Amino acid sequence: IEDILVCYPVLGAAKLERLAHLARRSRISVALDSLEAASQLAETARRSDIRFDILLEVDSGLHRCGLPPGEPVVDLARQILPLEGVSIAGVCTHAGQAIGAGTPAERDAIARFEGESVVFTRDRLRQAVAMLIDREAFIDVIDNREGFRKDGLELPVAYNTAVAPG
Numbered sequence: 001i002e003d004i005l006v007c008y009p010v011l012g013a014a015k016l017e018r019l020a021h022l023a024r025r026s027r028i029s030v031a032l033d034s035l036e037a038a039s040q041l042a043e044t045a046r047r048s049d050i051r052f053d054i055l056l057e058v059d060s061g062l063h064r065c066g067l068p069p070g071e072p073v074v075d076l077a078r079q080i081l082p083l084e085g086v087s088i089a090g091v092c093t094h095a096g097q098a099i100g101a102g103t104p105a106e107r108d109a110i111a112r113f114e115g116e117s118v119v120f121t122r123d124r125l126r127q128a129v130a131m132l133i134d135r136e137a138f139i140d141v142i143d144n145r146e147g148f149r150k151d152g153l154e155l156p157v158a159y160n161t162a163v164a165p166g
Contacts, residue, residue, distance in 0.1 A: 005055070006030045007094070008065070009037035016040060020048040029053040031092050033067050038080045045085025053089035054080060058121050060093040060114040069117040074128045091125070093118050 009032040010019050022028060023045075030052055032038055041052050056073050059066035067073050077088055095114040101107040 003027045016044040023050045031055040033057040042083035042085045055092040058093040060117040062096045
């Protein structure tokens with residue numbers, strides 16, 4: 001396996017060391033929603049001379065994990081950007097509440113809010129990055145649901161919940 005996404009923050013020295021061992025053989029991305037988790041990940045990466053990708057988790061209605069859409073995620077990104085050993089690779093969400101939707105209309109509303117939440121957050125991140133990086137350094141913008149890339153910083157939108165009508 002060459003590419004692994006860990007869909008929850010990894011905390012604690014023993015777990016982080018196991019993750020670092022894995023990162024020597026595979027690309028590891030970790031979804032998280034706190035500076036504490038990002039800092040521990042960055043410290044482990046620095047000590048182990050490896051890198052981890054981070055997906056910033058957006059709460060799209062489940063209220064179990066993730067930050068509210070928009071500025072709370074941007075604020076966390078600003079705190080993570082200076083950390084060595086980690087790279088912000090994008091945003092993600094999980095609208096697990098969709099499984100309890102009673103009707104197709106309910107599922108559609110959940111899916112719509114999920115999509116709107118991550119796209120709104122991606123757009124706010126895009127604006128924040130534009131202010132953090134010299135505008136002259138901006139080379140290429142990819143404006144689609146895949147995300148965007150600027151001066152080596154990639155912020156794709158990752159959807160991890162599929163909701164189909166019917």
